[in-house]
Amino acid sequence: MFEVVLRFAAGGPASTGEWGDGETAVRKFRAFASLYGDHAATTITLAAVGRE
Numbered sequence: 001m002f003e004v005v006l007r008f009a010a011g012g013p014a015s016t017g018e019w020g021d022g023e024t025a026v027r028k029f030r031a032f033a034s035l036y037g038d039h040a041a042t043t044i045t046l047a048a049v050g051r052e
Contacts, residue, residue, distance in 0.1 A: 001050045004029050006036060007043045018049070 002025030006015045019025040029046040036042045 001048070002026075003045075003047050003049045004032060005043075005045045005047075006032050008036070008039060009041050010043070022048075 001018050001020055002022050003016060003018045004025055007013070017025075017028060019028065025046060029044060032044045036044065
């Protein structure tokens with residue numbers, strides 16, 4: 001499983017998504033980075049979670 005987490009403020013609420021396919025997760029991560037990456041406090045993370 002792969003998880004993308006988007007936060008607009010440190011410690012703030014998060015928008016998350018999980019995908020079983022790594023290519024889909026990377027595509028979503030890149031889309032979030034393109035849309036929100038220029039916001040100063042925004043963090044966007046992509047991580048493998050659980051067992052593969």
